[in-house]
Amino acid sequence: MGLPAMAIVLLMALLQTGTAAAETRAFSKARDAITEPSHAQYEYIVVGGGTAGCAIAATLSEHYKVLLLERGGTPYGNPSIERLEGWADLLRDDPTESSERSPIQAFRSADGVHNRRARVLGGGSAINAGFYNRASDAEVRAAGWKPKSVQEAYEWVEERIASPASLGPWQKALKNGLVQAGVTPDNGLTYEHIQGTKLGHSIFDAQGRRHTAADLLFSANDELLTVLTFASAQRIIFNVSDENKQPRATGVEYTDSRNATHFAYLQDGFQNEVILSAGALGSPQLLLLSGIGSCEHLAEFNITCHVDLSAVGAEMVDNPINAIVLVSPNPLETSLISVAGITHEGVVIEGASGGNWTWQWPGMGQLNIFPPLERSVEMISLVQTNLQNLSSNTKEQIDQSGFILSKVYDPISSGTLRLKSRDVSQNPYVKFNYYTHPRDVETCIRGVKYLHKLLQTPAFQGFRYTTVTPIIALLYPELSSSEGERTDGAYIPDLKNRTETANWCRDTVTTIWHFHGGCVLGKVVDKRYRVFGVRSLRVVDGSTFTKSPGTNPQATVMMLGRYVGVRMLKDRKIAEETVNSRN
Ligand SMILES: Cc1cc2nc3c(=O)[nH]c(=O)nc-3n(C[C@H](O)[C@H](O)[C@H](O)COP(=O)(O)OP(=O)(O)OC[C@H]3O[C@@H](n4cnc5c(N)ncnc54)[C@H](O)[C@@H]3O)c2cc1C
Ligand SMILES: *[C@@H]1O[C@H](CO)[C@@H](O)[C@H](O)[C@H]1NC(C)=O
Ligand SMILES: *[C@@H]1O[C@H](CO)[C@@H](O)[C@H](O)[C@H]1NC(C)=O
Ligand SMILES: *[C@@H]1O[C@H](CO)[C@@H](O)[C@H](O)[C@H]1NC(C)=O
Ligand SMILES: *[C@@H]1O[C@H](CO)[C@@H](O)[C@H](O)[C@H]1NC(C)=O
Ligand SMILES: *[C@@H]1O[C@H](CO)[C@@H](O)[C@H](O)[C@H]1NC(C)=O
Ligand SMILES: *[C@@H]1O[C@H](CO)[C@@H](O)[C@H](O)[C@H]1NC(C)=O
Numbered sequence: 013m014g015l016p017a018m019a020i021v022l023l024m025a026l027l028q029t030g031t032a033a034a035e036t037r038a039f040s041k042a043r044d045a046i047t048e049p050s051h052a053q054y055e056y057i058v059v060g061g062g063t064a065g066c067a068i069a070a071t072l073s074e075h076y077k078v079l080l081l082e083r084g085g086t087p088y089g090n091p092s093i094e095r096l097e098g099w100a101d102l103l104r105d106d107p108t109e110s111s112e113r114s115p116i117q118a119f120r121s122a123d124g125v126h127n128r129r130a131r132v133l134g135g136g137s138a139i140n141a142g143f144y145n146r147a148s149d150a151e152v153r154a155a156g157w158k159p160k161s162v163q164e165a166y167e168w169v170e171e172r173i174a175s176p177a178s179l180g181p182w183q184k185a186l187k188n189g190l191v192q193a194g195v196t197p198d199n200g201l202t203y204e205h206i207q208g209t210k211l212g213h214s215i216f217d218a219q220g221r222r223h224t225a226a227d228l229l230f231s232a233n234d235e236l237l238t239v240l241t242f243a244s245a246q247r248i249i250f251n252v253s254d255e256n257k258q259p260r261a262t263g264v265e266y267t268d269s270r271n272a273t274h275f276a277y278l279q280d281g282f283q284n285e286v287i288l289s290a291g292a293l294g295s296p297q298l299l300l301l302s303g304i305g306s307c308e309h310l311a312e313f314n315i316t317c318h319v320d321l322s323a324v325g326a327e328m329v330d331n332p333i334n335a336i337v338l339v340s341p342n343p344l345e346t347s348l349i350s351v352a353g354i355t356h357e358g359v360v361i362e363g364a365s366g367g368n369w370t371w372q373w374p375g376m377g378q379l380n381i382f383p384p385l386e387r388s389v390e391m392i393s394l395v396q397t398n399l400q401n402l403s404s405n406t407k408e409q410i411d412q413s414g415f416i417l418s419k420v421y422d423p424i425s426s427g428t429l430r431l432k433s434r435d436v437s438q439n440p441y442v443k444f445n446y447y448t449h450p451r452d453v454e455t456c457i458r459g460v461k462y463l464h465k466l467l468q469t470p471a472f473q474g475f476r477y478t479t480v481t482p483i484i485a486l487l488y489p490e491l492s493s494s495e496g497e498r499t500d501g502a503y504i505p506d507l508k509n510r511t512e513t514a515n516w517c518r519d520t521v522t523t524i525w526h527f528h529g530g531c532v533l534g535k536v537v538d539k540r541y542r543v544f545g546v547r548s549l550r551v552v553d554g555s556t557f558t559k560s561p562g563t564n565p566q567a568t569v570m571m572l573g574r575y576v577g578v579r580m581l582k583d584r585k586i587a588e589e590t591v592n593s594r595n
Contacts, residue, residue: 040276045243045268054079059245062135064553065289067573068227073237083244084132084312096220103376122443124384126377134224142298143349144213146560147568148205165574173223177214181343182365189472205403259285261549288551295555296325297440297528319545323535325429330444335417340475359459365414380520418459424449432594456517531555
């Protein structure tokens with residue numbers, strides 16, 4: 013380690029001691045579910061301590077007794093989670109589903125694309141790339157949200173966890189390059205999702221320290237909120253005894269890390285509810301396991317069907333990305349996403365740099381050099397071995413690289429989620445059908461055009477080799493015979509042949525982990541996020557989206573948790589006052 017690197021490590025150590033107080037606070041708030049009695053009662057039970065779940069639990073606890081159940085542990089004290097440089101290690105962690113204590117649960121969709129879901133307090137915000145941006149006004153209108161309350165909810169989140177993203181030399185080149193490539197205007201630093209190039213915000217602060225949605229729990233009412241970790245919800249319990257009325261959610265059955273079963277019930281009383289915030293895979297899965305879904309599908313698993321609602325698990329969408337890796341002759345910073353090019357042609361361009369990601373990429377699930385169905389676990393480890401075996405000289409060169417992605421912003425292709433077993437800890441079956449709709453392929457091709465332009469911009473010349481180096485041959489041997497331009501590690505089709513470019517889109521597709529749907533607004537939940545066909549149950553998280561909002565979604569997921577929580581407090585107050593005035 014060189015001297016500057018040592019200095020950075022020392023500085024980091026100092027910064028970490030400075031925030032120890034905050035960590036202790038968080039630790040005292042969450043406790044292991046094994047400490048809980050087998051029966052307890054609450055006014056609200058929130059299932060899933062993720063990006064939305066933490067926001068809504070903190071909000072409801074302002075006035076009511078709330079239980080928050082999270083199947084994973086806490087994010088505090090884990091350097092891979094808390095430090096920006098730890099991100100590759102974090103995502104590389106546990107490529108199988110084996111370790112129940114890992115903050116990551118890997119899954120592979122039936123499309124073949126390797127993917128990741130969170131299993132930790134803070135949810136996706138504890139494992140993501142940190143980029144933080146609001147939804148557009150049009151998206152807010154389409155969702156039927158009240159703009160003023162939306163604004164307040166975003167601000168509530170931002171005061172607690174957002175900072176301007178940092179802008180090192182490589183991200184600066186990306187920003188200038190995007191403007192030079194015609195992604196205009198330059199909108200500077202902004203939260204907004206508007207056409208042009210912008211510097212965004214991040215949940216990593218200027219010191220590279222992550223602030224997850226779990227930090228929103230600092231604003232909870234400690235007296236009224238119980239947070240349990242390693243508490244895995246098995247099913248929602250319904251009272252179906254009154255034949256004239258819809259089933260009513262009355263509690264949640266969950267297990268702790270010793271596999272003991274606990275029951276959390278709603279207190280008898282006015283307007284108490286269960287809120288499902290288990291994410292785009294977890295929420296539809298739990299509804300199905302609880303008997304809400306296609307009765308025919310549930311019969312395959314001998315699950316008693318309470319509500320025949322085939323929309324549960326439908327409209328699963330994951331935004332496809334296609335990426336290039338650009339090896340740089342000049343040093344570049346370790347960065348996660350800071351800048352976005354929002355084009356008017358349906359693609360968003362973002363990038364990350366340094367941090368060894370190039371050769372860790374296969375282990376992170378982003379192996380895009382084979383078509384999705386060929387990305388077997390064996391293939392990944394073979395590629396990794398090949399990469400590990402490179403000379404240290406070559407490795408150093410490869411480390412010095414950037415990753416630029418083009419994301420289809422609003423894909424039409426969608427798929428489904430189904431149960432694979434009755435065991436909630438097993439991933440459900442999910443298929444996203446990337447690029448099955450021809451319009452999505454057309455959008456991808458437009459993205460490739462922008463990538464070409466970007467590579468040619470003056471701003472980017474310092475960060476790309478102008479000649480093909482042997483590194484590419486090592487990284488992408490199977491591409492040696494392909495047509496198309498090979499730009500120093502960035503294999504990119506030449507666009508002359510549309511069929512070939514379309515094939516490239518399908519064959520190199522990976523995920524930016526913005527998967528959503530499964531409990532969508534209007535089909536599974538009503539405008540107030542109440543599940544159709546039952547009482548006292550809502551779903552509030554990314555599973556309700558028909559479209560991933562904002563440049564990247566997490567800001568809006570947290571906003572939604574706050575927004576619905578505030579709305580529930582207001583509605584309940586009015587309803588209780590009405591009852592009191594009648595009495
Ligand atoms: C690797 C990665 C990178 C990303 N990068 C970005 C980015 O840079 N910017 C951005 O805006 N977005 C990013 N995203 C997307 C964003 O993080 C997600 O869209 C968002 O976190 C989803 O929030 P959610 O509340 O719907 O679900 P989650 O945050 O996943 O919350 C669900 C929670 O429920 C828990 N749970 C599930 N089942 C159960 C159960 N049975 N019992 C108890 N608990 C349960 C889970 O453990 C989890 O904590 C990224 C996502 C990933 C995975
Ligand atoms: C179910 O609801 C009915 C009223 O509709 C009530 O009488 C009964 O006690 C409830 N059962 C349970 C187990 O909560
Ligand atoms: C947990 O309990 C369930 C049901 O009792 C059982 O099927 C399962 O094997 C147990 N799992 C572990 C890890 O003990
Ligand atoms: C469902 O129940 C039937 C009859 O009891 C049994 O044969 C079958 O194996 C069960 N299926 C599952 C998936 O549990
Ligand atoms: C990259 O990996 C090498 C080998 O494991 C390591 O020596 C180096 O410190 C890493 N660089 C960064 C920026 O993490
Ligand atoms: C990697 O190198 C080791 C020894 O250095 C060798 O045994 C192994 O075969 C190599 N693996 C590959 C895939 O080349
Ligand atoms: C375009 O590419 C496809 C697929 O690689 C190939 O089959 C076809 O012959 C090419 N067409 C032309 C005109 O080169």
